[in-house]
Amino acid sequence: MATDPTSYKLNHSMLRVKDPKRSVEFYEFLGMKLIQKLPNPDAKFDLYFLAYDSPKAVSHANHWTDREGIVELTHNYGTENDPDYKVANGNQEPHRGFGHLCISVDNLQAACQRLEDAGYKFQKKLTDGRMRHIAFVLDPDGYWVEVIGQKQLEQTENEKETDVNTYRMNHTMIRVKDAEKSLAFYKDVMGMQLKRTSENEKNGFNLYFLGYGAPANESAPEGVSATADQEGLLELTWNYGTENDASFKYHNGNDQPQGFGHICISVDDLDAACARFDEKKVNWKKRLTDGRMKNIAFVLDPDGYWIEVVQNEKLKTRSNW
Template sequence: MKLINKLPNPDNKFDLYFLAYDSPKAVSHGNHWTDREGIIELTHNYGTEDDPNYKITNGNTDPFKGFGHLCISVDNLQAACQRLEDAGYKFQKKLTDGRMKHIAFVLDPDGYWVEVIGQKPLEQTENVKETNTDTYRMNHTMLRVKDKDVSLNFYKDVMGMKLKRTSENPNAGFNLYFLGYGADAPEQIANGVNPVADSEGLLELTWNYGTERDANFKYHNGNDEPQGFGHICISVDDLDAACARFEDKGVNWKKRLTDGRMKNIAFVLGMSHIICIHGTKLMS
């Protein structure tokens, strides 16, 4: 990835870093940083690097499960994973682990899981030794949700996303739902590759069967202690109009545009996480 913007906040003792794939082969190469899909925002609070006891919650350990992972899709899966291993990064799951031989999970320096998937069938890339990071995609962000119907309705009706793919896994007791903007995607293709592997900026919702029936069940949102994942972000064409629409939809607000000093950014409370709303080509 490339650093496409930095927003320093020395008065509040934190900085924001925005990273994306930005080679000529990238989907939104050269666009303004707010007019892209597949951006990762890193927040650094001053001094944490000097605190040996500081650590984040990665969203995958009880009792603080919620956020699951980021996902990068790559040109040649085996070569890409070998490149990461050669660089000394640890894996939560290698390609050879378990039954799913077509995905891997590498750990970033804070322990967040990063899924790695291929854009081509495994048999086409098993003997390829090279990988070109210019072709990589920031494919999706995975969040766990308590009630699939409530969450799907929220992201489709309120946030305007399309359901692009569903993966049902009854034997394992969970389903996956991939949502995003833009054109529809085929449910499946003949070569076995994930049909949305070449996309950017998708949202993957993971629903574990039965959680919707437990009145006391909830996921950790990453903003309560212990902290980790912060929010997903939607950029909109007209910020005032979009927020008025959300108001009409009856959303729960974490921060309205009129709250606080930052008048060009809002936060909506999703089903289990926070959603940042800012305008295209407006500084947040």
């Protein structure tokens, strides 16, 4: 059996949510569409899969396993009525780990104004701080959603319209302890390519953007990310020096208090891919043969983040999701 990592997709990122009605409404306001719902009443949880699906979207009308840049929302029954229930958003000490989702938009100023007009709160507005080309809006659970532009700010400053059909679910950011180890893992084991690096020596951190598919757009204009037009990227944030601290550890989102759950890779042949991961001596959270669910596996990355592995149903039929 053979598997080709260049055919893999960074399919989705999972977040636990308190109230699915409010959360789905927020992501739909960002232009996403509920493309799949998997109810699990016996286990008392439901899964909601949202993605960009207009004719202008990258994966328009594809099966949900044959896409990149999906947001999976997990709702455990009853949390919406529990006044004490709160997720860990990954950005507060001592539970930092997951950082944010990121969407790229056609008109940064207009997109942010639209969100503000709708009453959504911001962690950082465009006008806050020195970085005027990014904003962070907060979803109903307090998860950060970065907003970046697909065009130069100067091109769009006088335009008042924004078309959500052109948006992209660009990337998911997680913090990593040891950049060298994490890069080796995502490149050599997961088969991703390093698309671009942003070094911030003055501030003591680097950003690494990895993913499948096309390389970065080297002709992107100044001030526009070379990967802004893509979906399903993984951003690794490395703060200098953490790799030398034996006691340092990021929160994986699945230990208490919970929040972010996992990223998910869809593969060409699930059995062959898992056999390859075995050859690479990965740490397993769940093998295909463990438990009742024989259609999913979970690999652990060097920081203990969970990576779900599922079959791309377009390439080979396996599950009746």
